[in-house]
Each structure stands twice: as structure tokens, then as C-alpha cells.
Amino acid sequence: MGKFHTIFSLVVLLIIFQQVLALPTLPLHTNSRWIVDEDGKRVKLACVNWASHILMLAEGLSKQPLDKISKKIASMGFNCVRLTWPTFMVTNETLSSMTARESFQSVNLVESIAGLEVNNPSLVNMTVVQVLQEVVKNLGVNNVMVILDNHVSKPMWCCNKYDGNGFFGDRYFNPRVWLEGLNKIATMFKGVQNVIGMSLRNELRGPGTNIAAWYNFMQKGAEVVHTANPNILVILSGLDFDKDLRMLKNQSQVTVSFKEKLVFEIHWYSFAAPDDWKNGNPNDVCAAQVQVMKDQAYFLLDQGYPLFMGEWGINLAKDDVADNRFASCAFASIAELDLDWAWWSLMGSYYFREHIMALNEFYAVLNWDWSEVRNPSFMQRLSSVQSPFRGPGLSDHEQYDVIYHPLTGLCIPKSPEAPPTVPVKLGSCVQPEAWTYTPEKNLQIKDAYYCLQAEGEGKPVKFGTDTDCKSLNAQWERITNSKFHFSTMVNSTALCLDIDSNNTIVTTQCKCLTGGSCEPASQWFHIIPSTIRYDS
Numbered sequence: 001m002g003k004f005h006t007i008f009s010l011v012v013l014l015i016i017f018q019q020v021l022a023l024p025t026l027p028l029h030t031n032s033r034w035i036v037d038e039d040g041k042r043v044k045l046a047c048v049n050w051a052s053h054i055l056m057l058a059e060g061l062s063k064q065p066l067d068k069i070s071k072k073i074a075s076m077g078f079n080c081v082r083l084t085w086p087t088f089m090v091t092n093e094t095l096s097s098m099t100a101r102e103s104f105q106s107v108n109l110v111e112s113i114a115g116l117e118v119n120n121p122s123l124v125n126m127t128v129v130q131v132l133q134e135v136v137k138n139l140g141v142n143n144v145m146v147i148l149d150n151h152v153s154k155p156m157w158c159c160n161k162y163d164g165n166g167f168f169g170d171r172y173f174n175p176r177v178w179l180e181g182l183n184k185i186a187t188m189f190k191g192v193q194n195v196i197g198m199s200l201r202n203e204l205r206g207p208g209t210n211i212a213a214w215y216n217f218m219q220k221g222a223e224v225v226h227t228a229n230p231n232i233l234v235i236l237s238g239l240d241f242d243k244d245l246r247m248l249k250n251q252s253q254v255t256v257s258f259k260e261k262l263v264f265e266i267h268w269y270s271f272a273a274p275d276d277w278k279n280g281n282p283n284d285v286c287a288a289q290v291q292v293m294k295d296q297a298y299f300l301l302d303q304g305y306p307l308f309m310g311e312w313g314i315n316l317a318k319d320d321v322a323d324n325r326f327a328s329c330a331f332a333s334i335a336e337l338d339l340d341w342a343w344w345s346l347m348g349s350y351y352f353r354e355h356i357m358a359l360n361e362f363y364a365v366l367n368w369d370w371s372e373v374r375n376p377s378f379m380q381r382l383s384s385v386q387s388p389f390r391g392p393g394l395s396d397h398e399q400y401d402v403i404y405h406p407l408t409g410l411c412i413p414k415s416p417e418a419p420p421t422v423p424v425k426l427g428s429c430v431q432p433e434a435w436t437y438t439p440e441k442n443l444q445i446k447d448a449y450y451c452l453q454a455e456g457e458g459k460p461v462k463f464g465t466d467t468d469c470k471s472l473n474a475q476w477e478r479i480t481n482s483k484f485h486f487s488t489m490v491n492s493t494a495l496c497l498d499i500d501s502n503n504t505i506v507t508t509q510c511k512c513l514t515g516g517s518c519e520p521a522s523q524w525f526h527i528i529p530s531t532i533r534y535d536s
Contacts, residue, residue, distance in 0.1 A: 023143045027231035028196050029260040032304040034391050035233065035340060042391025045145070047080035047342035048073060048365060049311060050135075051350070053151040053158065055103045056089045056128035058135045059347040062104075062115030063370040066123070066135060070142040073346065076365060076379060077386045081144055082199070082310060082342040083135065084151035087181035088172075089128055090188075095155070099125050104351070111358075112351050133188070140194035147235065147342070148185055149199040149310070153178065157354050159203050159241065166206030168213050175217050179224050186228035197233035198225050199265060199310060203241045211247045214239065219254055226258045235263045235308055242267040242310065244296045248303070263340075266297040267311040270326035277322035279517055286329035287481035298337065306340060313344035316375040317362035321517075328521040331385065331406035332484065335528050338389045343382065348374065381409030384429045389530040400434035400446045402528040406484075407521040410503060411528075423460040424452065426503040437527055441475040443486070452476070454488045454495055454507040461497070461505050480513055484524035496523045 024037035034042050050073075052058040060069055073081060088095050101124050104112045116124050123131050136146050152158050152165040154172040164171035168178075182200065189195040200221040204214065222234045236254065238245035245264055248254070256262060270277050272292075276285045300307050312330055314323035334341060348366035353359045360368050365382075367374045388394060389402065403412045405426055412435070413427030434446040444451040445463075453464030453474040464474050476486040476497070486497045487510055495507035499522055512520035 023145065023194065026193055026196060028233055030233070030263065030306050031260070031392055033301045033306055035263065035306050036392055039393065041393030042388055044338070044386075044388040044391070045080045045147075045308065045340035045342070046078055046386040047082050047145075047147065047340075048076075048078045049082045049084070049149075049342050049345040049347075051084050051151075051345065051347055052132060052135070053084040053086045054155060054353060055107070055109075055351055056086060056095065056098070056155050057100055057103055057131055057351070058083070059350055060366075060370045061100075061120050061123060061131075062112040062351065063119065063349070065119050066138050067142070069346075069370065070138045070144060072366070072370075073139070074142050074144055076373065077383050078343075079143075079145060079386075080147060080196070080342070081139055081346070082147045082149050083132075083139075084149045084202070085132060085185065086155040087150060087153040087178055088155060089132075089181075090184040091177050091181045096127065096129055098128055100128060100131050101125060103128055107352050109351055109357065129188075136189065136192060136195060140192065143194075145194050145196045147197040147199055147233075147310075148189065148195060149202055150178070150182065150185075151202040153181075159205060161206040167204050167208040167210070168217050169208055170206060175220075178217075179221060182221050183224050183228050186225045186232070190229040190231075195229075195232060197235050197263065198229075199235040199237060200225065201237055202310075203267065204237060204239050205241050209239055211239075211251070214247065215252075215254070219256060222254070222256050222262070226256070226261060230258070230261075232261070233263050234258075234261050235265050235310070237265040237310065238297065243272060245300060246296050249295075249299050253303075263306045263308050264297070264300050265308045265310040266293070268293065268309060268330060269312060270314065270320075270322040274322050277325050281512060281514065281516055281518065282325045282329070282520055283480040283482040283484070283512060285325070286332075286484075289326075289329065290333050293333065301337065307337075309334065309339050309341040311342060311344045313363045315362045316364065316378055317360075325519075325521070328406040328524055329482070331381070331409060332404065332524065332526040334385050335389065335404050335406065336526060338391065338528075341385070384409030384411070387430065387532075389528055389532060391531075395531045395533055397531050397533045399529050399531050401436050402429065402432045402530045403435050403443065404429065404526045404528045405499065406524055406526060408499070408503065412505070424463065424505045426499060426505065432530070434530075434533070435527075437476075440469070441477060442469045443476055444469065452497075452505075454490050456490050457493065457495055457508060458506060460500075461507060479510070480520075482520075482524065484526055485510055485513070485520070486525055497525050498523045 024043045348364045348370045349368045350359045410426035411429040411432040436446045442451040449466040450463040451469040472489045479485045496510035498508040512518035
């Protein structure tokens with residue numbers, strides 16, 4: 001039975017991987033809060049950010065062949081790239097006509113020219129606009145969708161409040177020129193099947209921020225893009241570095257002439273509240289930051305709009321306290337809402353960023369020379385939110401609960417053996433057990449008589465029977481402000497769900513219930529609604 005289950009699980013994973021690699025039936029449109037294909041089936045965007053706005057060239061082309069990079073993106077489970085571009089690349093004729101070689105020469109990147117000649121010789125004498133087209137084309141060959149993101153106007157690193165690229169009317173941000181650029185890019189990629197969306201502007205910000213101007217120009221930009229290319233999704237970002245869409249709750253909705261193409265974008269990093277994550281109680285900080293996200297963006301889901309988390313990320317090269325705590329909170333939130341998203345970033349290094357040559361990007365999924373995954377264990381964790389948990393057209397199963405562990409990105413899988421003989425261990429979220437959290441506070445297998453029961457401190461939990469489920473040590477309180485701790489009583493001692501070094505679920509004394517800085521993530525479990533079932 002165990003061998004058959006293992007083989008079956010591998011087959012399921014292969015099917016899921018093939019589904020990720022295959023393009024959906026395009027073009028895409030929206031159905032309430034979901035992005036769906038032509039057949040009305042939910043398409044979850046699991047994207048990675050690929051910067052192409054600093055030197056007007058997609059980063060990494062001097063390090064690896066383009067096709068190898070595209071294939072690497074697909075092999076990591078991403079079905080989409082958020083590809084950035086600067087306005088002046090298409091509105092300034094001098095820049096538009098610049099070749100890849102000349103772009104590197106402009107900042108004396110002799111080594112990058114040599115690397116491009118070795119890895120992508122056909123691109124060396126193409127214009128920067130032609131290179132952008134080649135990158136999009138090659139991603140399409142590898143069945144990777146593309147969202148074209150207008151990141152800045154003037155080619156440069158982004159972002160600060162005073163860089164001249166922040167808001168309409170800033171030094172480099174002329175609205176007329178911006179609209180011209182949107183029109184040119186939308187027109188250029190009309191009919192290019194794998195271009196499924198355009199994000200109108202990255203991280204609006206700065207002292208010139210004005211809500212009335214946001215409505216005026218975002219509506220105009222949306223109309224320009226849709227008129228030029230009616231098949232693609234139109235993605236609108238918020239204010240304050242794309243952290244704030246509250247105007248859509250407090251004021252009128254965006255008014256456009258088209259339907260079922262509008263998506264809104266939000267960004268989320270630990271540095272939105274770095275001191276809180278570093279010094280505060282993670283349960284309290286997570287609850288507070290999720291509430292901020294609800295107030296500033298998540299409400300749009302209830303209003304019937306898709307919400308695209310266009311950037312989120314952490315430092316993958318070193319142990320960072322704030323990022324580690326943020327990550328577990330973010331994974332739980334993104335999984336619960338089953339958001340579409342784009343990880344920052346792909347780029348293991350940059351050609352030239354902020355006057356530094358070949359700068360290492362520690363947030364990147366690839367290493368410095370773009371040859372390997374930077375942090376394989378993290379990619380396993382990220383895979384837990386690459387496939388959908390629910391959405392139109394995916395399954396006719398009724399909703400059930402998944403028990404999700406955000407620190408590992410694992411769930412409680414279907415057991416190959418009959419309970420209660422096997423320890424309850426975490427496994428892939430591709431084939432999770434169907435649970436329900438009952439009014440009696442049992443964590444019970446849906447439509448069955450088995451529930452999780454604690455045995456004592458440091459001991460694995462077991463599957464209790466119908467009679468066992470009535471005992472105190474099978475009743476689980478969701479405690480702390482995060483609601484991620486599940487606590488029960490064993491011999492008058494409060495114990496919480498936890499994991500051991502083998503990912504077996506055990507119960508230990510509850511951690512970080514009060515006080516300041518601490519590490520509760522091993523005890524964080526979250527209930528995720530799902531309708532996807534892979535039955536054996």
C-alpha cells in the first residue's frame with residue numbers, strides 16, 4: 001500500500017507540474033475575485049519578477065543563455081514572469097534605437113558585453129526594444145506567461161520618494177509621455193499570446209501623491225491599454241509604494257469602459273514594519289500586519305476584484321529575524337486567500353545597480369551567476385502556494401479545510417495507512433487530507449470519525465476515534481492574536497501543536513504567547529479553505 005501511494009503521489013506531482021508548464025486557454029479575464037481562462041477555469045498566477053528597467057535589458061543575459069533562464073523559471077514552478085520596463089525606452093528615440101552593446105557601453109560594462117557575446121550572441125546588436133521582444137517570445141516558447149510592468153520612466157533602480165519617478169508630474173513622470181509609452185507597449189505586444197497583462201505603474205509614491213490624480217490618470221492609462229490591446233488584463237497599483245488601496249474602500253470605484261479585465265496590485269515586505277517584526281511578539285505583529293493588509297487591500301476581494309501581490313520577498317542568502325517572522329505570516333495569509341502573486345525576485349545579480357557592478361541580489365531565487373537555485377529548501381516552501389487551493393472550474397468537491405504549516409510550506413497529507421497506526425507527519429500540500437474544524441473544536445478528518453488527539457508533552461499526536469474526540473485532549477483552542485496556535489489540555493497542562501526534526505506533529509509547551517521577541521513559527525498552523533482534491 002505504501003509503495004503504491006508513493007508512486008501515485010509522484011504521478012500526481014507530475015500532472016501538477018505539467019499543468020504549470022502548459023499555457024491555459026488564453027486570453028484571461030476576471031470572474032469576481034478570480035482570474036480565469038477562456039473556459040472559465042481559475043488560473044493562479046505564480047510569477048517571479050524579472051527586472052529589465054535599469055539598463056533596458058533583462059538582467060542575467062550576460063550570465064546564462066536566454067532559453068536556459070526561461071526553462072529554469074518554468075522548472076521552478078513559476079507559470080508567469082512580471083517583466084519590468086522603463087517608459088523612456090519606447091518614448092525616447094535615442095534610447096529606443098540603442099543596442100544591447102551600446103547600453104552596456106554607456107556605463108562601461110566591458111565584462112557584461114563579453115558575457116552577452118558568449119551566452120546570447122544573437123542579442124548583442126539588437127536594440128533594447130528588440131531584446132525585450134525576444135525575451136517575451138522565448139518565455140512564450142517555454143509556456144511562461146508575462147505581465148509587462150511599467151516600473152519607472154527614466155531607466156534606473158527603483159525606488160525612493162524623491163527619485164523623480166514616483167508620481168504623476170514628478171521630474172521624469174510626465175503623464176502624457178507615460179500614456180504614450182503604455183500605448184506603444186500594449187500595441188507592440190498585441191497578439192503575443194503569452195502576454196496576459198500589463199501593470200500600469202510600479203509603486204506610486206512621494207510628496208506629490210494625490211488621490212484625485214490617481215483616479216484621473218489610472219483610469220486614462222487603463223483605457224489606453226485596453227483600447228490598444230483588449231485581450232490583456234489591466235493591473236492597477238496602489239499608493240505609498242503600492243501598500244495602500246484604501247481610496248477604493250472610502251471613495252468611488254475605478255470607472256472604465258470595459259469589463260472583466262481589471263486587477264489591482266499590492267506589495268508586501270517585512271520592511272513595511274521592520275522594528276515590529278524584529279522586536280515585537282510575532283503573534284501580535286502578524287495579526288496587526290494582516291489587519292493592515294485587510295484594511296488597505298484585501299477588502300477588494302470581497303468587492304469582487306482579483307488582487308495580485310505583485311511583489312513580496314525575503315532575504316534568501318542569510319538568516320534575518322524580521323524576514324523569517326514575516327515570511328511565516330505572509331505564507332499563511334497568501335495561502336488562506338489563495339492570492340495570485342509575483343516573488344521578488346529572479347535576478348541572482350544585476351549588471352549595474354546603484355553604481356555597483358554585478359551586485360548580488362539576496363532576495364533572488366537564483367544564485368549570483370544565475371546557474372542554480374540559491375536556496376532549494378525555500379523553493380520547496382514556495383511551491384506550497386504555486387498551485388491553487390480553490391477557484392472556479394477546478395473541482396466540484398465541496399469546500400474542506402487544509403491544515404497548513406507556513407514555516408515549512410507543508411500540510412497534513414492523506415495517510416497511506418489506516419489511522420491510528422502511523423504517526424501524523426507533514427507532507428506535500430498537493431494531496432492534503434480533508435479536515436474540518438468542528439464546533440466542538442475537534443480537528444477532524446472530514447466525513448470520517450478520526451480526529452487529532454494529544455498524547456503528552458513531546459509525544460506525537462495520534463488519530464483518535466469518535467469516542468476519543470469527546471476528550472479534552474482532542475479539543476483544540478485557536479489561541480494568540482495570530483490564531484495560529486492550536487492548544488489543548490493534557491493532564492492539566494496546556495500543550496500546542498508543534499513539529500519535530502522529522503516533521504512529525506507533536507505537542508509541546510506553547511511558545512511566545514506573550515512578551516516580546518521570540519520564535520513561535522514551528523507551532524504555527526493555519527486552516528486553509530480548499531476545494532481541490534486529488535483522489536487515489
